[in-house]
Amino acid sequence: MTAEGARLAQEQLDLTRRFVAGGLSTPQFVAPFMSARNAEIDAGSSDDLALSDFLDDIWFAIDMHNEYDELREPDEFDDAQLLEVLAGYLAAWDAGTWQFDPRWARE
Numbered sequence: 001m002t003a004e005g006a007r008l009a010q011e012q013l014d015l016t017r018r019f020v021a022g023g024l025s026t027p028q029f030v031a032p033f034m035s036a037r038n039a040e041i042d043a044g045s046s047d048d049l050a051l052s053d054f055l056d057d058i059w060f061a062i063d064m065h066n067e068y069d070e071l072r073e074p075d076e077f078d079d080a081q082l083l084e085v086l087a088g089y090l091a092a093w094d095a096g097t098w099q100f101d102p103r104w105a106r107e
Contacts, residue, residue, distance in 0.1 A: 008040035009048070012055050020087045026079045030062055053100065054093055060104040061085045 012033055019029035037059055066076040077085060085101075092098035 002044045004043040005040050006047075008036045008043060009051055009055060011036045012040065012058070013051070016058055016086055016090060020083065020090050026065070026067065026082060030065070033058070033062065050098075054089070054098060057089060057098075057101050057104060058086060060101065061089070064103075 015024065015029055015033045015036065018024045019026070019033075037055065040055075061077065061082060064075065064077050065079070065082045066072040067079060069078070072078060089098060089101070
């Protein structure tokens, strides 16, 4: 992992915290998160495997977000649901109890 990869992982975590705290709207959060995520992958992912897995769960939740009511599938999240899911992830992460979200079945 590079120092840049670690910085970008931390940036994703910070963006998520700001979104959950109400400091960013969904569009203000998603685009910068995805940009930092892609840049982190290019730079070399974090050696912190737990953080990397945690950020994967955030990415999967974002991937299941659809801002368009008329196009949203039943299993996709609206803005409020995305916020709720990520708030739960952060609470568990901060408490040291976070585990993979079973919705994103890993094999």
